[in-house]
Amino acid sequence: MTRSAFIFVAIVTLLLLPCRVWACACCAHPGEYQIEFVKPDGYELGEMKRIRFGTKAELWTGEADPEVAAKGLAHPVDTYSLSGSLVGNVWKLTFRNGDESGTLDLPLPPKMLRFAADIHDGWTKPGYPEPVLYKEWRFEGEANGTGVFKAGITAGTKYVLVFQGRGNSCDGAENFTHWQLKIAGKRTDYAFYGELGAPVPEKQNE
Numbered sequence: 001m002t003r004s005a006f007i008f009v010a011i012v013t014l015l016l017l018p019c020r021v022w023a024c025a026c027c028a029h030p031g032e033y034q035i036e037f038v039k040p041d042g043y044e045l046g047e048m049k050r051i052r053f054g055t056k057a058e059l060w061t062g063e064a065d066p067e068v069a070a071k072g073l074a075h076p077v078d079t080y081s082l083s084g085s086l087v088g089n090v091w092k093l094t095f096r097n098g099d100e101s102g103t104l105d106l107p108l109p110p111k112m113l114r115f116a117a118d119i120h121d122g123w124t125k126p127g128y129p130e131p132v133l134y135k136e137w138r139f140e141g142e143a144n145g146t147g148v149f150k151a152g153i154t155a156g157t158k159y160v161l162v163f164q165g166r167g168n169s170c171d172g173a174e175n176f177t178h179w180q181l182k183i184a185g186k187r188t189d190y191a192f193y194g195e196l197g198a199p200v201p202e203k204q205n206e
Helices: 003-022 041-052 145-152
Strands: 033-038 056-059 079-087 090-097 100-107 112-117 134-141 157-167 176-184 189-195
Touching: 041 079, 090 145, 100 134, 100 145, 100 157
Parallel strands: none
Antiparallel strands: 033 112, 056 079, 056 189, 079 090, 090 100, 112 134, 134 157, 157 176, 176 189
16 A cells, blocks of 8 residues: 555544544443432533423322322322422422312432433344443432322422433433333322333534
8 A cells, every 4th residue: 555545544534533532422331330420511401401291190009099099198099190200400390180280399419310211122223232221210309299199298308200212332312212210208109100101302402
């Protein structure tokens, strides 16, 4: 190979390298496991603001009746209509059952737990050996409530909110499809779960 040809190949390689690195920056790998507490940055906060809860919330009861499964929740039922999103730095979830309703305010904590793992279930990206990771965003803090939630919530009542989904090594609102919520305190103990709605389009959220 001549000197000029070698230089040409070297330049082309250098030009292509950033593209390859960029293309694989979000690639997942077999056996991948990530778990860490992180302070949400501007990108993650933007993705959180795009998240919308689905229109229905299920009360988790196991095999018990709602009245037994939900301590501190007035007139509990199996299913509620729901609207919810991040407003400022607070997750606001409004539950409704006929004429009764209540809102849970869940302030965003300073740090959230980010989890992503290859769970070895054979789910891979089409056309690639890259696994599709199981993912969670977990938030924990002190809960406040109105309406059907108000009587049961006292100082120190805590919440754990989890978003669940699948994807590669990078996180986005589209990755998360389901949610779980646990509320627990001196006079309160109940949990809800459901699906997330379609995220707000990126341009609309700007």
